[in-house]
Amino acid sequence: GENVEQHPSTLSVQEGDSAVIKCTYSDSASNYFPWYKQELGKGPQLIIDIRSNVGEKKDQRIAVTLNKTAKHFSLHITETQPEDSAVYFCAPGGGYNKLIFGAGTRLAVHP
């Protein structure tokens, strides 16, 4: 089965700094790579995703990069803001949308 590792487990940055979270997976058949943001008391919200035929995708301050050879993908947040504070999960998936979530990264952005 899929083995997913996410680093770091906690990340503290100053407002305006960049944040990078890395996800490593084991299943070479994985072909869908989403990142979810979960705020306290809420369900996970998709913030960006990428498919295996693309190496990078950007949406305003958020970007995801994929290295299929090395089996890892990363979330990049630039110009962080306090409202970016949340837990972020990677969830590489393959057939039947069977997402396997990483352990999560708790991001704290300090004003």
Next chain:
Amino acid sequence: DTEVTQTPKHLVMGMTNKKSLKCEQHMGHRAMYWYKQKAKKPPELMFVYSYEKLSINESVPSRFSPECPNSSLLNLHLHALQPEDSALYLCASSQASQTHSGNTIYFGEGSWLTVV
């Protein structure tokens, strides 16, 4: 705002009770999911329904019984639960395809369950 609606938001039940969690989506999605999330842990898949049929059961104990009455609704029936079943139960939905691969999954806000 999420378009997957879950009720109730909070539920407290005794170990001998029977209760149900409900989920509804109106995005025309034909795949629906139940996930369980313990505190400070990632969501874990429980069940997947595709075109109203159960396609994946991740070896979930029979005290959890899913039901998909139609393409917009998903229920989770609870009976004889244990205190360790206390968790956030998340419903999700997505487009369905033959391989169900790479379809964006949208989550509801979850139902907080406490078993006493």
